[in-house]
Amino acid sequence: MIKLxxxxxxxxxxxxxxxxxxxxxxxxxxxxxxIFILDDIKVSSVFFTLFVLxxxxxxxxxxxxxxxxxxxxIGLGLSIGFRAGIWNIGAEGxxxxxxxxxxxxxxxxxxxxxxxxLPLMALAAIIGGMLYASIxxxxxxxxxxxEILVTLMLTYVAVLFLSAMLQGPLRNPAGFNFPESRIFHDxxxxxxxxxxxxxxxxFIIAIIISFVAWFxxxxxxxxxxxxxxxxxxxxxxxxxxxxxxTVLYSLLISGxxxxxxxFFEASGPAGQLTPGLPQFYGFTAIIVAFLARLHPIGILFSxxxxxxxxxxxxxxxxxxNLPSSITQIFQGMLLFYFLACDILIKYKVVLNKTxx
Amino acid sequence: xxKGRFSSILKLSVLSTVLAFTSNVSADPVKAAFVYIGPxxxxxxxxxxxxxxxxxxxxxxxxxxMTTIENxxxxxxxxxxxxxxxxxxxxxxxxxxxxMNPTVKVAKRYPDVKFEHATGYMLEDNVSVYxxxxxxxxxxxxxxxxxxxxxxxxxxxxxFPIPEVIRGINSAFLAAKSxxxxxxxxxxxxxxxxxxxxxxxxxxxxxxxxADVLMQHTDSTAAMTVAEEKGIYxxxxxxxxxxxxxxxxLTGIINDWGPYYADRIAAVRDGTWSSSDTFAGVQQGMVKFxxxxxxxxxxxxxxxxxxxxxxxxGAIHPFTGPINKQDGSPWLAEGETPPNFPDLLTMDxxxxxxxxxxPN
Numbered sequence: 001m002i003k004l005x006x007x008x009x010x011x012x013x014x015x016x017x018x019x020x021x022x023x024x025x026x027x028x029x030x031x032x033x034x035i036f037i038l039d040d041i042k043v044s045s046v047f048f049t050l051f052v053l054x055x056x057x058x059x060x061x062x063x064x065x066x067x068x069x070x071x072x073x074i075g076l077g078l079s080i081g082f083r084a085g086i087w088n089i090g091a092e093g094x095x096x097x098x099x100x101x102x103x104x105x106x107x108x109x110x111x112x113x114x115x116x117x118l119p120l121m122a123l124a125a126i127i128g129g130m131l132y133a134s135i136x137x138x139x140x141x142x143x144x145x146x147e148i149l150v151t152l153m154l155t156y157v158a159v160l161f162l163s164a165m166l167q168g169p170l171r172n173p174a175g176f177n178f179p180e181s182r183i184f185h186d187x188x189x190x191x192x193x194x195x196x197x198x199x200x201x202x203f204i205i206a207i208i209i210s211f212v213a214w215f216x217x218x219x220x221x222x223x224x225x226x227x228x229x230x231x232x233x234x235x236x237x238x239x240x241x242x243x244x245x246t247v248l249y250s251l252l253i254s255g256x257x258x259x260x261x262x263f264f265e266a267s268g269p270a271g272q273l274t275p276g277l278p279q280f281y282g283f284t285a286i287i288v289a290f291l292a293r294l295h296p297i298g299i300l301f302s303x304x305x306x307x308x309x310x311x312x313x314x315x316x317x318x319x320x321n322l323p324s325s326i327t328q329i330f331q332g333m334l335l336f337y338f339l340a341c342d343i344l345i346k347y348k349v350v351l352n353k354t355x356x
Numbered sequence: 357x358x359k360g361r362f363s364s365i366l367k368l369s370v371l372s373t374v375l376a377f378t379s380n381v382s383a384d385p386v387k388a389a390f391v392y393i394g395p396x397x398x399x400x401x402x403x404x405x406x407x408x409x410x411x412x413x414x415x416x417x418x419x420x421x422m423t424t425i426e427n428x429x430x431x432x433x434x435x436x437x438x439x440x441x442x443x444x445x446x447x448x449x450x451x452x453x454x455x456m457n458p459t460v461k462v463a464k465r466y467p468d469v470k471f472e473h474a475t476g477y478m479l480e481d482n483v484s485v486y487x488x489x490x491x492x493x494x495x496x497x498x499x500x501x502x503x504x505x506x507x508x509x510x511x512x513x514x515x516f517p518i519p520e521v522i523r524g525i526n527s528a529f530l531a532a533k534s535x536x537x538x539x540x541x542x543x544x545x546x547x548x549x550x551x552x553x554x555x556x557x558x559x560x561x562x563x564x565x566x567a568d569v570l571m572q573h574t575d576s577t578a579a580m581t582v583a584e585e586k587g588i589y590x591x592x593x594x595x596x597x598x599x600x601x602x603x604x605x606l607t608g609i610i611n612d613w614g615p616y617y618a619d620r621i622a623a624v625r626d627g628t629w630s631s632s633d634t635f636a637g638v639q640q641g642m643v644k645f646x647x648x649x650x651x652x653x654x655x656x657x658x659x660x661x662x663x664x665x666x667x668x669x670g671a672i673h674p675f676t677g678p679i680n681k682q683d684g685s686p687w688l689a690e691g692e693t694p695p696n697f698p699d700l701l702t703m704d705x706x707x708x709x710x711x712x713x714x715p716n
Contacts, residue, residue, distance in 0.1 A: 059443070063436050163547055167517060167716055176477050177704035178518050183457065198435070269432035275516065275547070276431030276454055314437055317425050318444075324395070324427040 004347040014345045019291070019298075022337035023305075027051070029333050042320060049319050050312040050326075060311055062197035066269055068307035070095070070261040072206040074285035075303055076213050077257030079294040081250035083217075084226035085233070088136070088251055090151025091258040092282025093158035094129040098259025099266040100158075100165055101128030103181060103273040106188030106266075107170055113187045121188065122263055129259020130252045132158065137251040141244045147251065159278050170273055181273035190268045202264035207300065209257070214296040226250060258282060287335050293342075306331060386416075386625045388617075389423040389441040391434065393452035393575075394550040396426055400575035400594040401549065404611040405451045405474075407595070411614025412621055420621050430454025435461060442466040447624050449617070450474065452549070453518060459483060470629050472620060475520055477701060481631055486616060489637030490520065491527035491700075493609030494571075495674035496645065496663045497591045498531025500606050501569040502539050503656045504589055505532075511562025512543045513555055513572040513579055517715045519703045521573045526707045527674040528571055533709055535659070542567060543712045552578040563588065569606075580604060596646040607660065608646035616642065635696060638667040675700075680708035 030050070034043045054060040074091050081088045088094075102125035109117055135154060139145035166179035175182070190200035217223035229236040229246045237243070261281065266273055288306055292298030313327030390409055394402040406424065413422050423445065428437050434450075435458035441448045442462050447470040450459045456476035463471045463483045471483040479485055501510045510532060514521050525543060532539045542565050544558040555574050559582040562570060570590040572579045580597045583590035583604035590601055592608020616634065623629035636642040645664060648657045666672040677688030682705060687694075694700055706714050 059439065067433075160547070163516075164716070176519060176698075176702045178453065179516060180457075198432075265432065269435065272457065274430065274454065274457075276429060276434075279429055279431045279433065310433070311436070314425070314428075314433075315440065318389075318423060318437070318440055321424070324425070 001352040003350045003352050004343070005350050007346060007348050010345055014341075018341040018345055019302075019338065022334060022341050025337040025341075026330065026333045029337075030330060033329070037322075038320070046316050046320050046322070049315050050330075051308070053315055054308050054311040059197070060315065062194050062199040064304065064307050064311050065203050066198050066200070067310055068303040069200075069203040069206045069268075070265055070281045071285050071288045071306055072299055072303035073202075073209060073261040073264070074254075074258045074281055075288035075292070075299045076206075076209055076296055077254035078285055079289040079292070079296065079299060080213065080217070080226060081254045082289055083230045083294050084246050084250050085230040086247055086250040086254075087148045088133065088151050088254045089148050089286070090133075090136070090153070090155040090282065091254060091285055092278055092280065093151065093155035094132045094255040094258035095262035095265075095282045096155075096158040096162050096278050097132040097262070098125035098129040099262030099273065099277050100162055100170075101125050101259065102263030103184070103266045104165075104170060106184050107181055107273075109188070110182060111185050113185075115187075117187045118190065118267070121267060122260060125259045125263030126256040127259070129262065130256040132259070133251040133255020134248070137248045140247050140251075147247075151251075155282070162273070162277060163275060166273060166275060172272075179275055183272045184267060188267060189271060190264065198269045200264070200268040202261075202268055205260075205264075210296045210300045217296065222249065258285075284331075287331060291335065291338055305334070309334070385418060386420045386447065386621050387423070387445040388412075388420055388621050388624075389445040389448045390425070391428050391437060391441065391448070391450045391452075391455060392424060392426040393428060393430065393454070394426065396424070398550055398575045399577045399597060399600070401611070402426065402451070402575065404594040405449075405613055408611075408613030408617045412617035415614075415618040416621055416625070419625050428455075432458070434458045438462045439465070442469045442471075446470065447472065447621060447629070449620075453520070470624055479631055479633055484620070484632045484634070486632075486634040486636075487520070488611055488613075488642040489635060490609060490611070490643060491523040491674055492637040492667050493643045493645070494524045494527040495531045495667065496660050497571060497607065497609065498528035499535050499663055500652070500656055500660050501528065501571065501589070501591075502532030502534070502536035503659070504606065504652070505536070505539060505569045507566045507568045508536065508538045508540060509566040509568065510539060510541045511559070511565070511567030511570045512541055513558045513562070513570065513574055514543050514545050515549050515574050516547060517545065517704075519701055522703045522706070523700060524571075524573050525710070526703070529710050530679065530707060531663075531674065541710055541712065543710075545715055546574060548574065550575040552576040555579050556582050559583065577601075592646050598646060603649075603651060605646065606649050606652055610644040610646055612642055612644050638664060639670050682706040682708055682710055682714065684708060 034046055054064045078088055078091055102121040105121045105124045136147045136150040139150050140147045170181045172180055172182045190202055193199055193201055225241045226246055288302045291302035309327050309330045316322045317324055392402040396402055396406040409422055428434050434455050438458055439462050449472045451474045453475045456473055456478055459471050459473045460478050463480050467482055473485050475487045476485050512525055529541045542562055544561055546554040546558050548554055555576050555578040559570055559579040563586055568588045570579050570583050572593045577597050577600040580590050580601040584601040589606050590604045592605050594611045596608050598605050673693040675694050677692035678690045679688045681687050
């Protein structure tokens, strides 16, 4: 029998090192897989293309940042709720609603120039995401309905709502009746911060949000409140923290940020609303948040790491004709090793020799 | 005539001689890349494109180096993939509608690379569009379905309400109705091109509503498998799905892209490629059919074969008036056939007689 016994004291060094350890183990496992499926000569070049090229290539590196931005923003929002034990699994839905709300404002003012348009679109997106997440908050506070189910189910509703909008009011009048919006005009597109690439201002905002979240969790009373609500709910009650407020604020923050990410996607790399807006950022951001142990600065790095797996995964597919599942395998292994490392930091493995 | 003009003509002719010379001796193989929306193992849409790629490779041999990339979602990621391919290839084929705007954006940045976009409508100097008249295939299977249904309900699993899919539904319905006035068509929208789970659910839902013949405009073999299990009929989509429905598959619409791909890549090799708009059907061999199942009565088989022959000779058009729209307003007058644009390419209405609600 194998037993897990809690360790009396967790090693601080191991807590910091375990992400690196998990990454190393993932890389080693990937290496073993490659050795099995590839010729010897190719292994090192595939490795290079998967892990290094996206960081060094002048086209792929900005693309990596483009891909990381929405993951970072959504992951940050989710981490706040997760700390409080509020499980918003449907950030994808709030992201879609945010994209629709922001995009609809941009399309309403089609060909109207003005510096005010982008902030207005962002505001609409944030409010859209917040309102959508608040449905789950309301149902939880009023009727104790499980927020996991509500947010998840509302994701499907949001995707269908997007289809309906693109078939109806938001459809491009000159688009051969395909369900796509017009391409946004310049004032409704996010400014590019790296000429000749798709890297937009949203990436900077994502980094600013990381630091604001870090500061907020550390210094602000609400940060303390969600931390205690998550780890010791009874203690939080005795301390006079309001449960309902925790639920509401957690969902509003994660919903608002997911909405903002949806707008960044629509007005950034996509440049229009299409049925392709939802792309699992809301779900992938859950991995991002946990890989970072819900720490805002950690999320900055974990979102880059997950983005690397997408961009590198595409490149090895193009270059070496490997199957597209390479990205998922990589992400799955990473999360698996990370969680395994965490378990082993917190628990001791004891071999129990006595048989029952 | 000024001297300047003359010298520029001279330069031009020298240049074209040089160009002709280099293109003739150039031994470098053409690098061609293909972007797929699904996995090549879908045995439907993407599989058919991949078969086309294999055909072209076999035909052109060492003259071409093929790169394919599967499961590329129709979102902003596709622009990155297309760009990566454009950096390394001479011609890039993007094989789904949702790649249209990304393809055009990338094409503007890489004017020396040729692009071919399937099922879209945006032409540029270095972007061609190509599509097949799948609705001609629907015409044939519509006739068969109209004859084979006993419940008079045909189930239709549809992906997205885009003109191509609407054309298919209308064409199949009109053909079925022409041989069976009581036939009805029920449509389920799954809002995905490839989702075996949803496609199977839709198939079961349609069977529960009385359908005993299934058609699909999605890419997997899920519906065929369900049809085989339930002992009803279905049609292969984009490729021969016989293996999944030996009894169920009456025939299948096969998309044959091979010759087109071989031609276009050869044109790049020979330096003769130019932007073009292709909309080919049974007549040009881009739409073909899987063998008719022996469990069909001979009359039904013959009727279907006749429709195929008529289509291949250009003798019939699946949309021949009089046809009204679903709301009763007239669309085509007696004997009239629709132009490609706008009628066929922007179709956003059901024809009269379909009692499903148009998705809005």
